[in-house]
Amino acid sequence: MLIARLMPRSLLGRLTIVMVLGVLVAQLIANLIWAQQIRQQSEREATEAAHHLGGSAASAIRFFKSLPTNYRPLLIEQLREMGGTRFYVNVNGGPVPVTPIAETELSRAVLDTVRATLREELPRLVDYRVAFAWPDGLPVSDDGVTLQDLPDDWVQHTLIVRPRPAPVLVIQAELESAGWVYLAALMPDPYFLDNADPITLDRIGLQLVTLLAVLLLSLAVVGWLTRPLAELAAAAKSFGQGARTEPVPESGSREFVQTARAFNAMQARIQRYIDDRERLFSSISHDLRTPITRLKLRTELLDDDATRADFHEDLDELELMVKGALQSVKDADIHENRTAVRLDLLIERLAADAKLAGKEVAFAGGAVTVVAKPLALKRAISNLIDNAIKYGGRAEVLLSEHGDTVELTIRDYGPGVPDEALDTLFDPYVRLEHGRQSNQGGMGLGLGIARNIIHAHGGDLLLANHPDGGFVARVLLIGEAL
Missing domain, CATH: 1.10.287.130 (Signal transduction histidine kinase, dimerisation/phosphotransfer (DHp) domain)
Structure with a gap:
């Protein structure tokens, strides 16, 4: 599976990824649920406020429509002098063009509610305009006067212009063929549009800080938990390779x-x-x-x-x-210190010695260095090459490296081994008929000795018949033995 291949091989990496992904998924789900609840609550509160605001606007429109045309400017002047009214009010000869703000789902719901309330409260209203606009440069009359041109006491109790402007709800309704009333007001929550997108940069930053803290804490805790396991694995590996190790400390969980x-x-x-x-x-x-x-x-x-x-x-x-x-x-228990060994040079020397004795040994491979016991590893490889020469006439040796694995293949061109006898080749004193004929002085111990030495280096020895005839011994050295 792709996930299995992408997962780190260490327990520290896997536990860290699981913990971090767990926190990340939990945060994501919690944020989605919280954001959905905030959006629903904001929409519910905003539409309720829009309904009341639309009702107040309908009452104001009805009142101005009932006044004689000459009285309307006088009343507006009194309202401005009194201050504290809910709407900024003006009367124009026609609708004033207003640049609306970018529409969101929440602002659209509010505008739809205001329009529906106006139609319900004023069924005979001929024409009207409803929009949200920013106060900066907002026109308030048909002669080009903007909100910034008005005296502060006219709008300071009605609209928020500084320091952080709030969107203004502008309602324009036709009173008669030659007059339009202009109403500008704020929502009860002036910054209600902030709730349209609860996932803000500030909240994302807070979540990232939380995730980073969990990641660091996870690395520390998981490292503390897995460090004894690494020490145990190192002790087991060292002991399995024949070294005397101190007892593992019995402390921890x-x-x-x-x-x-x-x-x-x-x-x-x-x-x-x-x-x-x-x-x-x-x-x-x-x-x-x-x-x-x-x-x-x-x-x-x-x-x-x-x-x-x-x-x-x-x-x-x-x-x-x-x-x-x-x-x-x-x-199988040669007491040597491990050191860096050029495996290709070692095999070349063995091949040269065999050629001096009149034997045929072919070698191919690049420079490969392993950490091993030199004499023990030489004895194991020498046994395998000698077997290939004695029982197969000649030997072909191929050395290759694949990632953290070194593979040494030794092939002969003899008759091979019966399949039923493959499992017995490592047993001591086991010699097949062909072996007794080719090497009467042997004792059947070479393969067992070679495998024990290779196992002591953390590797493996695999034996098989070659598909094209002959016999193949594959030496695999893996991990820190390299």
């Missing part, structure tokens, strides 16, 4: 303490087993050397040459088996 305690107990048991095994084989080597030598001396006292030769052959085979068993144990 209860689950990690239990895991560390189990790992330390397992490590102690395995180390005791390894130490017992080394002591056992050392004892076997020491204890068997004396009786084998004593038996060889006694066979010299036999008069029958044929019997003496048989005894010598059996004792030589027994001594060879003991040495082979010791070798299979010691070669």
Whole structure:
């Protein structure tokens, strides 16, 4: 899956992404719900206010329509001197052109409510205009006078011009063929349009700060939680490669303490087993050397040459088996320090040595450096190349690098191995018929030794028959062993 490929491989990265995405999704859903509620509430409050404002405008229009034409200017002058009225009022000969503000869903709902209220309250109203406009440069009369040209006491209690202008609701209605009343007022909430888009830059900035704080806190907490796991993984890897490691500290969460305690107990048991095994084989080597030598001396006292030769052959085979068993144990646990090794140069030297002995070895590959135990890795690769030469006549070695993986392929051109016998090739003393014919002095330990050494380096050894004939051994070295 694409998501699985995009997810980081570390537990720290995955937990951090999950926590951050969780907070981000929660914030997004909460903001959407909150914004929808704010919009609905704002629209409900604005339409209710528009209904009352439309009713007041209808009453004012009805009142001015009932006045004689000559009295209208006198009343408007008195209203201006008194101040405190809800509307700025003027009478013009016709409708004044007004530049409306950019329409939003909320402003459209308010204007529709005002128009509906006017039609309901004044069913005989011939013509009218309703619009929102900004106070800057707003015309208030048909002779070109703008809102800024008026005295402050005319509009200071009715409209907001400074310091932050509020949108003005302008209602113009025809009184008769030669007169239009001009009404300008503010909504009860002058800045109601701010609620049309609750997701403002300020709120987005606050959400980003919150997300950043959660991200930093997540990195700190997840790092604190996963650091013991990284130490446990490093200890397990080092111990699996044959190094003696100190016990993992048993501190932290209860689950990690239990895991560390189990790992330390397992490590102690395995180390005791390894130490017992080394002591056992050392004892076997020491204890068997004396009786084998004593038996060889006694066979010299036999008069029958044929019997003496048989005894010598059996004792030589027994001594060879003991040495082979010791070798299979010691070669898998070579005590060396790890260092940078040019793998291509090592293989070139092995190929050159084989060619001096009259063997055919072909090598291809670029410069590759690994961190390994030089002698142990040389012994493992040498065993594989020797097997390819002995059982396949000649060897082809290919070295390649793929990301953090080094692959070494060794192919021979022998008869291959029966499929049912592939799983037994690493068993000690297992030799197939073709192997016994090609190399009578072998003991069947080379592949097992090679695999143990490669496993100690954190890699793997894979064996298979080649589709075009012959046998292929693939060495994979992965991770920090490189």
